Amino acid sequence: MRIAVYPGSFDPLHIGHLAIMEYLTGEQAFDQVYLVISPQNPFKDPSKAANARKRYEDAVAAVKRHPELRVRPDDIELGIPPPNYTIKTLDALKAREPGNTFTLVMGADNLAGLSRWRCARRILSDYETVVYPRTGFDSEKLLRELREYCRGKHIACHVRLIDAPLVDISSTQIRKAIARGEDVSKLLM
Secondary structure (H helix, E strand, C coil): CEEEEEEECCCCCEHHHHHHHHHHHCCCCCCEEEEEECCCCCCCCHHHHHHHHHHHHHHHHHHHCCCCCCEEEECHHHHCCCCCCHHHHHHHHHHHCCCCEEEEEEEHHHHCCHHHCCCHHHHHHHCEEEEECCCCCCHHHHHHHHHHHHHHHCCCCCEEECCCCCCCCCHHHHHHHHHCCCCCHHHEC
């Protein structure tokens, strides 16, 4: 099976995430999306690790509200010793399910720093990566720069842009709105 690996904090899951998952299983024809809950992104606030199990349980509940999706919340990162690096997750999935093909899914905001990720060479050469648009990021330019980096380092670069819907909302914006006492129910998945 072709599996889209969509990792993130998902704090909380919202309609932007939903649009990406629908696009991946629809237009991109992935057999399934694994929504991988990351306990701690090495580039983000370490306090996220404290509520990782709750975020996973919230993801399970959110996906149940959308039975039409071919999405499975996956807690594989919760069992991998920290630090949580994408390459460790991809390799663990491949070891767990050797018959499947795994494609990393990320927003254009992550594309800018991908070459600095742990084992970036292996991610770029051993796994396909699809990149969806994000407001404020020039995906085409970022991909050109990454391909130039790969050529200079003699690395295969299995990265492509996808024309997924752009939903201009973020989990950070939602958390701030909740803190202000605003109703965000229409934004949540």
